[in-house]
Amino acid sequence: MFFGKKKNESRKKQTETLPPSSQNKETPVQANDQMKKNETISETTEIFIQDVKERVLSPADFVVRHVTEKISITFVDNLIKEDILNLKLLPALQNIENESPETIISQLPLPQINKTDKMTDCVDTMLTGAVVIHVEGHSCAILVIIPARESRGLTPPENESQVIGSQVGFNESLSTNISLVRRYIANPNLGNEKFKVGKQTNTALSVMYIKGIVAEQNVNTIRQRIEALDIQDIIDSAELSELIDDNKLSFFPQMLITERPDRFCDGLLSGKVGILVDGSSMAILCPYSFFEFFQSREDKNLRWPIATFLRLLRFVAILISIFLTPLYVGALTFHYEVIPQSLLVPLSESRARVPFPPILEALFLELIMELLREAGARLPTKIGQTIGIVGGIVLGTAAVQAGITSNILIIIVALCALSSFITPSYMMGNVIRIVRFPIIIMAGFWGFYGIMLAFCILLIHLLRLTSLGAPYMSPFYPPRIRSWGDSIIRFPYRFTVRKSATTRVDGAEFSSNQDGQKNDRNVEE
């Protein structure tokens, strides 16, 4: 609905902007002329090159070369592979006998050659890395696509490291990333659809999915949302994920951003839709449910009891991370009766010198923690370690000795911070940390009642959220008991369903499909 509206608006804009230019009666013929000139490719080489130059504003790296009397080539210097140009293309062109476009296409020893008679097409392809060949007397251009794909080598994924499992991460080149995915899934059903997004950047996107496993409606939704995008530029996939989210006002990420090809492929195999963005080392996976954010790919490489333990540990960690500091604040402000006497004595002793109420004390320490984290993330790695030591040890000890905070709170805050970093998704980890602040404030105002209030709001919010139309709290609500084996616990593969609960569609065809999937898995074992 929302996207449909947007589309209509953009269409309206177009129709609104068109009339004034046609009403501009001073130079109507000229304008028309220009339009024609721009659309078609001229027969004479000189005018053609002039047109191209005008279009690309004749930059310093724009090269024109006349190979023979009739054939001339143009390209942008830094975008093409020079050795192919020198060793293959130029000799082939020089030796051509019959200088017509058809023979050129048939005789060039290169795979990707297109012919076009549209100027826009010609310029756009040239800018992605193509040599444009123009033959005198023909109103068409031949595009030889030989892009120089400069990219760094494949490195281990730094933000999502894991002990056991593959150690390769995506890099910034779309073609490399697609090849990585194809190496994991050598399957003719692996769908790959290309899109261009951003009026200024013309960024290439690849929407990937596995036909037969993915719910077709999810792919359609993604297609519609991407096509309806009306934006100027896009640099990274994280921006895209926010633009095509279900609920744009929420704290919570509704799509996974990952830099691990194995996690990406795992998602595709469980029926999710993946998006790769050129120039970004992060891939998007959707739909993703809340609980799936706390699963690591490594869980599948470990034996199931250990994986179950780790998943439960993570879950406990979230609860600690969100609620421990608020509980401290609430208990010490209003409900000290809750604490047994043996525990109350050391607590009050450590707090005896602290002049602030617990809420200020806690907010102050949490703020320091956030500052340390942010400083550590921005600084170069070598200095970052120093900051950790300075912040963690020096500041902490000094704060206690100066009587600004209590020892116990430092332990609690450190525990909370540690727990929040356990989350396998950085995006989700951030949310877990930030969500704590309002809860601390509510605990400081209304004690346990405030914490419970915050918990209920959080629960309702999570229940309201959807990811690509799938409920965010699945597989717990709506209950898909067959998927519970692979949720916050992991059963042996024999008892789990490969297909993710978020990607399931109610209906007979899908349930049968899913059974087939399950059997496949068993056969593999």
Add this chain to the structure above:
Amino acid sequence: MKNKLQIGTNEMFNAPLLFYIICASQVGVGVHGFQAVIYQNAKHDAWISIIISFLAAYLSVFMSLKLLKMYETEDIFGVNLDLFGKYIGNFINLLLVIYSSLAFFAIIRNYTDVINAWVFPELKPSFIMITLMILVLYAFTAGLRTIIGICFFSFFLGLWIPVALIIPLNYANVNYLLPVFSADLVELLKGAYYMTFTVAGFEVIHTLYPFIKEKEKAKKYVSLGLFFTMFLYLFVMIVTLTFFSGEQLERTIWATLSLFSNIRLPFLERIELITVCFWMIVILPNLCLYAWSAFRGMKRIANISEMKFILGMFSLIFIGSFFIETRSEIYEFNNKFGYTAFIIVLIYPMVLYLIAYIKKSVSRQRAGKE
């Protein structure tokens, strides 16, 4: 049946969820202190009263499911309109809407009272009411799916509460239960009657019925839910009866909470403070379901938007809360509400079923004659 309900399949929910809905809608503020009133009537046979009241509840559910099955895609408001015509039907519907609002009010007022008595004596009841209403508003505007989700999580998150009540069993004195059947039938029935306030809640099925996907399974899951809550109440009752002596229990307003205050863990004491605050998630489904079913009824009477209705209802309830302030007023209100609930929840569906049955057989006879 002129005004048939139009409900899309995406609005419907699976029958197994009924189990959680019934559990979540029945367990509410009543659990805090239902024991004393029943004990006053049935003495240490109070647990038999619970079984009786659940038998009555089961009979009522059985009747109303049969009734709704006759109409297939109608809720109780549609049934009223069909049986009594537009004017009387709408009048009865209005009464049902008022009943739902009163139930909402009873829950929220009792809860604020418990919070004031146990946790924050100084926190203004109006503040607690407003915060709870905001919560309900947030859930209510998201629709039925979210409300049922809250029921579901409320059920699972609350499971630790009966487990914690095992600890007071250490101090249990089974002799308090003996001799069995010392109360006569009238006393037992009276005790069962006073259970109504605690048992009520399952009547949401009257409004929910058309939203169930597999209607033939509804009976199974509703009965399962009823049995679960019955065992829960029985368990709480037996723990209470064996823990407190008779005189003690008569003087305890919130016996369940008093039980909690006897639980001591190495790192926690006075668990009832946590329990009372935690109870928010237990009453949240009740509040949402009552608000929702009141809205469903009101929609039949007048074409009104969700937001307008809920804000109107909340402001009326908020104003009403100023007339019922003291503990004794709340107690009196609970009694009156229990009486209303007894009629609407237990008696009314049976009467309605009889009327519908007679009407159906009469029309069938006519059709046969023609």
